[in-house]
Amino acid sequence: MRNTSRRPLARPRRPNIQSKTQTRRARQPAPPDPADPRALVEFIAKSLVDMPDQVSVTQRSDRASVELRLKVAAEETGRVIGREGRLATAMRALLKVIGARARKRIKLDIGD
Numbered sequence: 001m002r003n004t005s006r007r008p009l010a011r012p013r014r015p016n017i018q019s020k021t022q023t024r025r026a027r028q029p030a031p032p033d034p035a036d037p038r039a040l041v042e043f044i045a046k047s048l049v050d051m052p053d054q055v056s057v058t059q060r061s062d063r064a065s066v067e068l069r070l071k072v073a074a075e076e077t078g079r080v081i082g083r084e085g086r087l088a089t090a091m092r093a094l095l096k097v098i099g100a101r102a103r104k105r106i107k108l109d110i111g112d
Helices: 017-027 037-048 074-081 083-102
Strands: 056-061 065-071 105-110
Touching: 037 056, 037 065, 037 074, 037 083, 074 083, 074 105, 083 105
Parallel strands: 065 105
Antiparallel strands: 056 065
């Protein structure tokens, strides 16, 4: 006996993935200028923590160096530092590249 049920000839269309991506991008702030180390650290930290309104970055500069101080809520410090300091090391590596381009030494302090 032959199966008389008909199957559709064309596959059903997949949902438009671009619209979901565009919606997600609309919620996130635009990435900072790559030459601005303070904005980069602030953007990364706000992306990592649950309370982004408590993130603050202060900057002190002189002719040859820049010192950035990142402050987050006490319970969020571990998220910014990462396991075994991997996130902090990665942020410092990015800052080292920015500093090399600007011919300045950039130092990042995390905490109080």
